[in-house]
Amino acid sequence: xxxxxxxxxxxxxxxxxxxxxxxxxxxxxxxxxxxxxxxxxxxxxxxxxxxxxxxxxxxxxxxxxxxxxxxxxxxxxxxxxxxxxxxxxxxxxxxxxxxxxxxxxxxxxxxxxxxxxxxxxxxxxxxxxxxxxxxxxxxxxxxxxxxxxxxxxxxxxxxxxxxxxxxxxxxxxxxxxxxxxxxxxxxxxxxxxxxxxxxxxxxxxxxxxxxxxxxxxxxxxxxxxxxxxxxxxxxxxxxxxxxxxxxxxxxxxxxxxxxxxxxxxxxxxxxxxxxxxxxxxxxxxxxxxxxxxxxxxxxxxxxxxxxxxxxxxxxxxxxxxxxxxxxxxxxxxxxxxxxxxxxxxxxxxxxxxxxxxxxxxxxxxxxxxxxxxxxxxxxxxxxxxxxxxxxxxxxxxxxxxxxxxxxxxxxxxxxxxxxxxxxxxxxxxxxxxxxxxxxxxxxxxxxxxxxxxxxxxxxxxxxxxxxxxxxxxxxxxxxxxxxxxxxxxxxxxxxxxxxxxxxxxxxxxxxxxxxxxxxxxxxxxxxxxxxxxxxxxxxxxxxxxxxxxxxxxxxxxxxxxxxxxxxxxxxxxxxxxxxxxxxxxxxxxxxxxxxxxxxxxxxxxxxxxxxxxxxxxxxxxxxxxxxxxxxxxxxxxxxxxxxxxxxxxxxxxxxxxxxxxxxxxxxxxxxxxxxxxxxxxxxxxxxxxxxxxxxxxxxxxxxxxxxx
Numbered sequence: 001x002x003x004x005x006x007x008x009x010x011x012x013x014x015x016x017x018x019x020x021x022x023x024x025x026x027x028x029x030x031x032x033x034x035x036x037x038x039x040x041x042x043x044x045x046x047x048x049x050x051x052x053x054x055x056x057x058x059x060x061x062x063x064x065x066x067x068x069x070x071x072x073x074x075x076x077x078x079x080x081x082x083x084x085x086x087x088x089x090x091x092x093x094x095x096x097x098x099x100x101x102x103x104x105x106x107x108x109x110x111x112x113x114x115x116x117x118x119x120x121x122x123x124x125x126x127x128x129x130x131x132x133x134x135x136x137x138x139x140x141x142x143x144x145x146x147x148x149x150x151x152x153x154x155x156x157x158x159x160x161x162x163x164x165x166x167x168x169x170x171x172x173x174x175x176x177x178x179x180x181x182x183x184x185x186x187x188x189x190x191x192x193x194x195x196x197x198x199x200x201x202x203x204x205x206x207x208x209x210x211x212x213x214x215x216x217x218x219x220x221x222x223x224x225x226x227x228x229x230x231x232x233x234x235x236x237x238x239x240x241x242x243x244x245x246x247x248x249x250x251x252x253x254x255x256x257x258x259x260x261x262x263x264x265x266x267x268x269x270x271x272x273x274x275x276x277x278x279x280x281x282x283x284x285x286x287x288x289x290x291x292x293x294x295x296x297x298x299x300x301x302x303x304x305x306x307x308x309x310x311x312x313x314x315x316x317x318x319x320x321x322x323x324x325x326x327x328x329x330x331x332x333x334x335x336x337x338x339x340x341x342x343x344x345x346x347x348x349x350x351x352x353x354x355x356x357x358x359x360x361x362x363x364x365x366x367x368x369x370x371x372x373x374x375x376x377x378x379x380x381x382x383x384x385x386x387x388x389x390x391x392x393x394x395x396x397x398x399x400x401x402x403x404x405x406x407x408x409x410x411x412x413x414x415x416x417x418x419x420x421x422x423x424x425x426x427x428x429x430x431x432x433x434x435x436x437x438x439x440x441x442x443x444x445x446x447x448x449x450x451x452x453x454x455x456x457x458x459x460x461x462x463x464x465x466x467x468x469x470x471x472x473x474x475x476x477x478x479x480x481x482x483x484x485x486x487x488x489x490x491x492x493x494x495x496x497x498x499x500x501x502x503x504x505x506x507x508x509x510x511x512x513x514x515x516x517x518x519x520x521x522x523x524x525x526x527x528x529x530x531x532x533x534x535x536x537x538x539x540x541x542x543x544x545x546x547x548x549x550x551x552x553x554x555x556x557x558x559x560x561x562x563x564x565x566x567x568x569x570x571x572x573x574x575x576x577x578x579x580x581x582x583x584x585x586x587x588x589x590x591x592x593x594x595x596x597x598x599x600x601x602x603x604x605x606x607x608x609x610x611x612x613x614x615x616x617x618x619x620x621x622x623x624x625x626x627x628x629x630x631x632x633x634x635x636x637x638x639x640x641x642x643x644x645x646x647x648x649x650x651x652x653x654x655x656x657x658x659x660x661x662x663x664x665x666x667x668x669x670x671x672x673x674x675x676x677x678x679x680x681x682x683x684x685x686x687x688x689x690x691x692x693x694x695x696x697x698x699x700x701x702x703x704x705x706x707x708x
Contacts, residue, residue: 030056360659
């Protein structure tokens with residue numbers, strides 16, 4: 001087989017990455033003719049401890065009559081895939097993959113092998129590494145391996161046909177760097193067009209919607225291009241290939257009306273070819289091309305076309321997989337930023353506003369709504385919405401209440417669903433907001449584009465789940481806050497001097513810990529105000545609360561101080577600081593008392609003394625009671641100067657936050673779609689973000705005061 005092995009190896013490597021399994025090809029005697037694509041613990045063990053060639057030969061003899069890929073039992077519960085490669089003549093080759101196991105079967109497999117010698121050292125890690133698959137995933141693997149076998153078989157057939165020697169050289173060169181970073185769809189198409197005389201133009205059309213394809217790659221003469229041109233299933237020559245699922249060559253087509261698609265775009269072909277690109281049984285694209293000079297293709301061009309479409313199919317699937325990974329990575333980053341933003345908010349309504357603003361932009365929908373389940377003794381639900389009137393909110397609210405708030409069927413109440421209501425706006429995605437299986441509310445989003453729904457539903461459901469945790473946490477925190485306030489009030493209202501000391505301590509805490517999180521500062525201040533409360537009461541009303549913990553430590557440090565103990569560093573820095581400010585105020589702000597302490601962490605004492613002697617502690621109260629009718633405008637204004645956003649960019653950003661699409665923004669501002677895109681590019685650069693969702697999160701983050 002000579003030099004062709006390198007190219008067979010490239011095909012094998014590509015499929016190994018595609019199915020995430022080890023692959024190797026052997027002859028009929030079980031001897032490998034390619035290198036292993038990938039390795040795992042089981043393959044390494046077999047190569048080191050068993051006669052794997054003999055084992056393969058036994059299996060080949062057992063399954064020598066197979067004509068399609070099969071799944072066989074390698075060991076009890078452990079399966080492998082074996083597939084034949086048929087080429088002209090009597091010779092036959094076989095494709096082998098690493099082993100797989102049925103999903104949820106590992107427990108039983110471990111139980112079967114746990115009595116074997118060296119189980120924990122050898123077999124346990126081998127079993128854990130095996131890939132688990134469902135029935136559907138097994139079928140998918142078989143189809144992909146069959147496609148690889150057909151591809152390799154076609155390659156050998158082309159090599160054995162004298163008329164196709166130049167074609168074989170073409171495929172060798174394409175495959176030689178197929179897995180390199182430089183190998184792209186564009187580079188492959190460019191190489192084909194340059195090295196095949198009968199091809200003047202070549203391109204790829206990708207599926208965008210159910211019956212709609214768009215040309216995403218095109219190589220041809222500089223004076224024309226088919227990029228972004230569209231066609232539908234059954235429309236013209238390309239649409240016919242989609243409809244039939246079969247590759248086709250058309251020759252002598254100069255006067256054929258079906259080439260109008262090309263002629264209208266200044267291409268006058270004399271011959272055309274088109275071959276479907278499959279993902280499993282679904283057509284995801286079309287490889288097409290043709291000649292403006294030759295009326296007929298030379299040689300067995302049907303076979304050549306099928307091989308080219310197979311190459312492009314692998315590369316296209318790799319590209320789409322990379323795009324999905326990049327999209328997932330971007331969504332993960334965006335999710336993390338949004339979650340951090342919502343976590344720092346102490347107001348449930350602010351969290352809900354972020355939720356609907358993000359959902360409107362991700363789904364490109366005109367409306368979104370969040371309804372929070374009423375308290376047990378109330379019928380009044382909290383509602384935050386955009387793009388909906390009172391009638392629509394009430395109508396949707398009743399639907400959500402019946403589906404999620406009233407039902408006792410947990411399986412129904414836990415499910416997201418799509419409902420249709422033309423009076424509200426068509427299809428609506430309902431995502432339950434939950435915490436520990438308890439329904440907290442529901443996020444409702446208008447469905448404008450089904451593709452957007454497929455891309456973002458999982459992301460939005462995770463966001464709704466996070467919102468449920470945060471809302472539940474807010475409710476819990478609110479209850480604890482009320483208890484803390486009540487206890488602090490009961491302690492200080494009849495003792496004016498004690499109340500004054502608490503206020504002084506609060507100023508010191510805020511000044512010293514100005515860089516700490518809001519919640520940590522809040523807990524230290526609360527502990528300061530409750531340190532005179534009896535431990536039994538705190539344990540009763542605030543069990544396991546951080547404030548109770550701080551108060552207990554403070555009292556222990558104070559007790560040690562009174563006894564003349566010399567060490568308190570085992571306690572938290574926050575409780576040590578509570579003791580420092582208590583001593584500072586009780587000693588009438590005598591820093592010598594602080595300097596002489598040996599039981600408190602030395603670095604903490606040093607920082608505190610520097611703070612008292614250098615820093616000025618200031619407390620300012622501002623009036624936040626005034627409201628505005630345009631929260632979005634105020635938010636953008638709050639960051640406009642800081643981020644050097646122009647007046648026009650400010651107008652665009654305000655409309656983005658309100659959920660308007662590029663086209664709608666262009667209409668409202670009387671500018672072109674292209675200008676809107678340019679403004680958004682500049683806005684994203686100035687905010688250091690990559691998309692609309694991150695931009696909204698950044699606006700909320702920059703415009704939200706520190707303690708809100």
